[in-house]
Amino acid sequence: MDTADRLIESTRELLWERGYVGTSPKAIQQRAGAGQGSMYHHFEGKPALARAAIERTAEEMSAKAEAQFSGAGSAKERLVAYLRRERDVLRGCPIGGLTQDPDVMADPLLRAPVTGTLAWLRGRIADLVAEGVAAGEFASDLDPARTATTIVAVMQGGYVLARAADDAALFDDAIAGFLPLLGEH
Amino acid sequence: MDTADRLIESTRELLWERGYVGTSPKAIQQRAGAGQGSMYHHFEGKPALARAAIERTAEEMSAKAEAQFSGAGSAKERLVAYLRRERDVLRGCPIGGLTQDPDVMADPLLRAPVTGTLAWLRGRIADLVAEGVAAGEFASDLDPARTATTIVAVMQGGYVLARAADDAALFDDAIAGFLPLLGEH
């Protein structure tokens, strides 16, 4: 991993842990083991680094989700597998959490990957729901788009509750309280 | 409203909009129309002000929820009324959003109202669900505690999705996708 990569990785972690204002160039450099000059040689400044970091995080998140969505099993099985996947719950969602960051939301370039990734996720899950309805796995009167929004909300809210209580089990509870309603026992 | 009150109100708004690090004493003073000396006369510093602000917000949120929960109607009706209540969706949940603020979560005094309010909310909704189950309004095999966690998660996640898309309708969609699963048509 070269210097530019290490700088991006450091920025990703700090942005996740501390948000935009809480992430200083100095902290990025220290975590990356790079000097000031080096950082400003590779990137124009903090906004440019943040952009690279957020874009990389968004791609990674989409790729991991897509791996589950296009895996083996029925639509319902793939959806349930995604919802129950191992997660670093107490750190929060690296994309959803940015939603609460005013500096990120105020900059169109930083915001776009957040907006885009969550919209893509809703769309992809709506596809799975529709597929499951067609296959008779879900109730035939489910609205795929709305239901997908609810599903993503349960996950995002699960992160919030788990962090509030400092207890990852609340994420699992949110999912466990939801699945029976979908007909998964 | 006296000076101390105006300082607390300013801090509440700024904390909501900009988070802890993003909220400077100077900004608090300007919004409250108070000088430096005045602020430091009434409060020991930024942490003390933040504590007062967060505690007030937590009390206000609980009180508003409790007004719905203990209102008229069946358990299910009160729950649905709460979920469909008018909200300032695009500003995010003033309590749930703090979950993403590392400075708030790192300070036990700032964190406690966040943890406490969301736990209280889950408990109170679990009561409603149990009451609804007993009254035959909900399926008899619902687990009240887990279901309540899911319900709060749908709301918190609804805020996240609405902010991400800059569209309050996503909050409503998350709720609208959920209620039919609970048997509300």
Added chain:
DNA sequence: GTCTATACTCGGATAGAC
């Protein structure tokens, strides 16, 4: 490419006058 030096603003607070 990376380093060090320098610069300027802001955050957060204290001191003492009124």
Added chain:
DNA sequence: GTCTATCCGAGTATAGAC
């Protein structure tokens, strides 16, 4: 109670040497 002056460190960046 409120005001102004002052202080120190941190955040963010530029300049120029190596």
